[in-house]
Amino acid sequence: MNGSTNAGSLPIIPTSFEYRLDLARAATSRDLRLAPRHRWFHFAHSYSPLLVHEVLDSWQLTGYPLVLDPFVGAGTTLLVCRERYIGGLGFDLSPLATLVASVKIAEHDPAELRVCVQSACRDSRGADAIPAWSSPRLKRAFTVRELARLWALGQAISRQPNAVRGFLTVAWLRTACTLSRALADGGWFRWTEGPDRSHTILAAFTSQASLMLQDLAGTTPPSQTGVLEVRIGDARALDVRPNRVDAVITSPPYPNRHDYTRVFHIELLLLGLSEHEITELRYRSLRSHVEARPLAALSSGLESFTVPHSLNSLLTQLSSCTRKRVQRMLWGYFEDLYLTLRESYRVLKPGGRAAFVVGNVRHAGVLIPVDELLQTLGEQVGFCHHRTWVIRLRGNSAQQMGRFGREPLRESVVMLRKPR
Ligand SMILES: C[S@@+](CC[C@H](N)C(=O)[O-])C[C@H]1O[C@@H](n2cnc3c(N)ncnc32)[C@H](O)[C@@H]1O
Numbered sequence: 001m002n003g004s005t006n007a008g009s010l011p012i013i014p015t016s017f018e019y020r021l022d023l024a025r026a027a028t029s030r031d032l033r034l035a036p037r038h039r040w041f042h043f044a045h046s047y048s049p050l051l052v053h054e055v056l057d058s059w060q061l062t063g064y065p066l067v068l069d070p071f072v073g074a075g076t077t078l079l080v081c082r083e084r085y086i087g088g089l090g091f092d093l094s095p096l097a098t099l100v101a102s103v104k105i106a107e108h109d110p111a112e113l114r115v116c117v118q119s120a121c122r123d124s125r126g127a128d129a130i131p132a133w134s135s136p137r138l139k140r141a142f143t144v145r146e147l148a149r150l151w152a153l154g155q156a157i158s159r160q161p162n163a164v165r166g167f168l169t170v171a172w173l174r175t176a177c178t179l180s181r182a183l184a185d186g187g188w189f190r191w192t193e194g195p196d197r198s199h200t201i202l203a204a205f206t207s208q209a210s211l212m213l214q215d216l217a218g219t220t221p222p223s224q225t226g227v228l229e230v231r232i233g234d235a236r237a238l239d240v241r242p243n244r245v246d247a248v249i250t251s252p253p254y255p256n257r258h259d260y261t262r263v264f265h266i267e268l269l270l271l272g273l274s275e276h277e278i279t280e281l282r283y284r285s286l287r288s289h290v291e292a293r294p295l296a297a298l299s300s301g302l303e304s305f306t307v308p309h310s311l312n313s314l315l316t317q318l319s320s321c322t323r324k325r326v327q328r329m330l331w332g333y334f335e336d337l338y339l340t341l342r343e344s345y346r347v348l349k350p351g352g353r354a355a356f357v358v359g360n361v362r363h364a365g366v367l368i369p370v371d372e373l374l375q376t377l378g379e380q381v382g383f384c385h386h387r388t389w390v391i392r393l394r395g396n397s398a399q400q401m402g403r404f405g406r407e408p409l410r411e412s413v414v415m416l417r418k419p420r
Helices: 049-059 076-083 095-105 110-124 136-141 144-158 162-179 198-214 265-270 275-284 296-302 309-316 321-347 370-381 398-404
Strands: 017-019 066-069 087-092 182-185 188-191 228-232 245-250 348-359 361-363 366-368 384-394 409-417
Touching: 049 076, 049 245, 049 348, 049 409, 066 076, 076 087, 076 095, 076 228, 087 095, 095 162, 095 228, 095 265, 110 144, 110 162, 110 198, 136 144, 136 182, 136 265, 144 162, 144 198, 162 198, 162 265, 265 275, 296 321, 309 321, 309 366, 309 370, 321 348, 321 361, 321 370, 348 370, 348 384, 370 384, 370 409
Parallel strands: 017 384, 066 087, 066 245, 087 228, 245 348
Antiparallel strands: 182 188, 348 409, 361 366, 384 409
């Protein structure tokens, strides 16, 4: 199904786009719930490993390429690199993402881990711990006894050897999430009620650690893997030298106002961030939600940015007072995408490939074709457009048609190439 023709009842798409609706499920995190290592901790907004495999297969990269994911999230791209014995480099602003992704790609010693799980449980038992957490939000999410036990276990984990601490911390965070009364619900938060479950914490932690340990059994350590590394960093200003990477596979947050610092507020507090630090993280994140702010330090990168004509006219439709915040957010979002594309271009080798998984959105009835605009911005920074796969149509059930309007929203993989 290629080009602009309307294949069956599918909506018309631009000529250089093609439908790959066989990958619709791969655009979601559904397969991650059972996939070894991926299931240790995944984000609702992650894509599945199949999507990364499909992109890499289509490119037929040779040798031992280095793949960059500047929005590493839960680390799906890097885990696929690990499975394929190729290099992977990931960045994310969030310390939660970098912790989870780095633990998932690391080599672990199951025997040492087993001993340390037991030792951490033993060490935390009977400890009369008074948590140093003072956050009212944590006090609403957990009972006083749950917080005391989580704290004691967290402290016991921090006394374990360096090599196992990350693994145990991820198991501990997952355990805490299952108790929390703050439920991440799509991009938002929902508060629930429930009885004290402090007495279940050690058993839940041991069972989460055992599940993770199961995934270590039978895996042969990669032999010829290049670098596999995750760092804190901003996709708009990467600490990577020019022409270093062979490919980029990534998914920036969608401009649907979901804010990862809110979705993972509890986890970030448990990791020791203060409310102030979380707010700072919110301000510094990509402007996909209304609270993120422009960073003065990045403004010089925008000197060559030209607002695409089509974006200008779409934003004009959102200019009424009530929609001003959304208009400002979208403006910032595309500036940030431009900066991200520019950075990806800079660090890619000549001939290098990039795949951006993006979702179109609708605000106040105005459809924003993020995939087409990303292609335009990519061309502005010097990329050639290779192809775009439309992998999913959101809102095409009869019920959702009413909610989303007549036209479903595309989720696409926009593929670009840096000229040689
Ligand atoms: C859609 S998620 C990535 C999901 C990932 N593909 C996966 O499979 O798990 C987007 C990530 O971008 C991160 N992020 C937001 N703004 C960022 C920025 N300016 N630089 C780097 N990462 C950022 C968020 O913390 C979040 O983890």
